[in-house]
Amino acid sequence: MTEPHSHVPHMHRTGFVRRELLQIGFLGAFGMTMEGAFAPRAAAAREARAKRVMVVWMPGGPPQMQLWDLKPDSPSDCRGTARPISTSAPGIQVGSRLPLTARQAHQFCIVRSLTLGAEDENHIPGHQEVLAGINRRPPTFKSFATRNDWPSISSVITAVKPNSGGLPAAIHLPYRIKYQGTPVPGEGAGWLGSKYDPWFIEQDPNAENFRVPDLVPIAGFTVDRLGNRQRLLSQVDRSRRDLDAELDVRQLSDAQEKAFTVTTSAETRRALDLSREPVQLRERYGRSTFGQSLLLGRRLAEAGVKYVQVNLGNLNAWDYHRGEDARMDVMMPQFDQAFSAFLEDLAQRGLLDDTLIICTSEMGRNPVLGKTVTGAAVNASEPDGRNHWQWVWSGVFAGAGVRGGSVVGESDEWAGFPATRGYMPCDMAATIYDAMGIDPRTEVTDIQSRPMVVNHGDVMEELYSGA
Numbered sequence: 422m423t424e425p426h427s428h429v430p431h432m433h434r435t436g437f438v439r440r441e442l443l444q445i446g447f448l449g450a451f452g453m454t455m456e457g458a459f460a461p462r463a464a465a466a467r468e469a470r471a472k473r474v475m476v477v478w479m480p481g482g483p484p485q486m487q488l489w490d491l492k493p494d495s496p497s498d499c500r501g502t503a504r505p506i507s508t509s510a511p512g513i514q515v516g517s518r519l520p521l522t523a524r525q526a527h528q529f530c531i532v533r534s535l536t537l538g539a540e541d542e543n544h545i546p547g548h549q550e551v552l553a554g555i556n557r558r559p560p561t562f563k564s565f566a567t568r569n570d571w572p573s574i575s576s577v578i579t580a581v582k583p584n585s586g587g588l589p590a591a592i593h594l595p596y597r598i599k600y601q602g603t604p605v606p607g608e609g610a611g612w613l614g615s616k617y618d619p620w621f622i623e624q625d626p627n628a629e630n631f632r633v634p635d636l637v638p639i640a641g642f643t644v645d646r647l648g649n650r651q652r653l654l655s656q657v658d659r660s661r662r663d664l665d666a667e668l669d670v671r672q673l674s675d676a677q678e679k680a681f682t683v684t685t686s687a688e689t690r691r692a693l694d695l696s697r698e699p700v701q702l703r704e705r706y707g708r709s710t711f712g713q714s715l716l717l718g719r720r721l722a723e724a725g726v727k728y729v730q731v732n733l734g735n736l737n738a739w740d741y742h743r744g745e746d747a748r749m750d751v752m753m754p755q756f757d758q759a760f761s762a763f764l765e766d767l768a769q770r771g772l773l774d775d776t777l778i779i780c781t782s783e784m785g786r787n788p789v790l791g792k793t794v795t796g797a798a799v800n801a802s803e804p805d806g807r808n809h810w811q812w813v814w815s816g817v818f819a820g821a822g823v824r825g826g827s828v829v830g831e832s833d834e835w836a837g838f839p840a841t842r843g844y845m846p847c848d849m850a851a852t853i854y855d856a857m858g859i860d861p862r863t864e865v866t867d868i869q870s871r872p873m874v875v876n877h878g879d880v881m882e883e884l885y886s887g888a
Contacts (some may be wrong), residue, residue: 543809575619633693705754706763813839852884
């Protein structure tokens with residue numbers, strides 16, 4: 422295999438919170454109002470390309486050379502069983518396991534040079550880096566989510582562009598990414614405070630008994646009784662204002678207020694009701710967790726949620742250390758059906774015009790089957806699998822002005838390293854913020870009132886110009 426290219430993408434300096442913050446309860450899983458959290462040091466308001474962003478997250482890192490970055494002339498132990506097929510976009514090919522998605526290629530742009538500029542950073546720090554838009558793990562990094570974490574992109578959007586009605590500003594479904602049953606960094610609000618956490622729906626929308634627990638009425642409680650309880654809480658709050666100085670109490674109060682609003686919101690209940698969708702459309706998406714989650718995500722975005730993240734599996738669902746073909750034979754038909762239906766549905770509804778779509782992961786796969794990678798997971802690849810690889814991987818971008826039927830960035834002849842400009846996580850985040858009309862250099866204050874700049878990346882203008 423060729424040596425790493427001499428060109429290494431430049432790194433941006435990013436500030437990090439360095440001392441432990443209070444651990445806040447999990448009730449703050451709802452979008453909140455600004456409440457003065459942001460200092461007015463951002464540039465003038467930007468014209469938004471998108472009203473909403475939807476991230477289709479493939480945790481674990483599917484093989485780029487099997488899906489989006491085919492290398493038919495590479496050695497067999499690189500390309501594996503990959504076979505290129507033509508798409509609806511002239512001159513662009515994808516892997517043969519994506520026949521339905523290939524018909525939608527005119528709608529999307531493939532970015533083939535996403536990178537972390539490192540051999541391996543493993544899944545957990547990779548989730549934080551890509552989903553928070555930072556290029557390196559902070560010095561305070563831990564394997565489990567804390568209030569030291571850099572806030573997720575969804576949490577920043579929740580804070581900067583809150584929803585005023587009953588709908589949360591950001592929702593993640595149908596899993597929260599966890600390790601050993603505990604959330605990992607990347608999806609929460611970190612040092613912004615728990616009131617800016619997205620709302621996590623940890624239920625399978627494909628299940629017959631699908632109901633979001635937070636919206637299931639408490640036994641014996643009607644909306645009127647909940648209202649009475651809310652008024653009682655307000656009276657207690659007025660009599661104990663001296664507790665407002667305590668961070669944990671203030672955060673919990675905010676979370677309870679939003680929880681009450683969302684729980685009693687008819688708007689939220691309607692958005693979550695998949696039975697309102699035609700049976701034929703539900704079948705088109707596929708009666709799988711992938712399919713119904715993407716359909717529910719579309720409903721939420723259409724209803725007014727500004728950031729929707731659909732996690733297609735948990736922490737390392739696409740982590741093919743062994744059995745690459747066997748694993749893809751199980752997962753790819755569901756993905757291909759669901760993702761192609763998702764793109765087609767959004768286009769037919771006119772939602773692609775003002776919705777930014779991103780489908781990617783926190784890493785790619787080693788360009789050589791069975792190759793052990795230094796510093797990667799302890800279960801090094803078997804002959805029919807690949808280890809982690811963060812020198813280069815691919816992502817799909819669509820909507821909100823993205824030039825469909827195009828490719829941005831190239832990898833080398835083995836899909837192992839960027840051959841052109843590499844796009845770092847901070848660049849992807851800057852692109853999302855810019856599309857939503859948020860200056861990436863927006864300065865915010867953390868829960869200890871310290872100023873922090875949200876992002877130091879560069880907008881991926883090539884998505885729009887094709888340059």
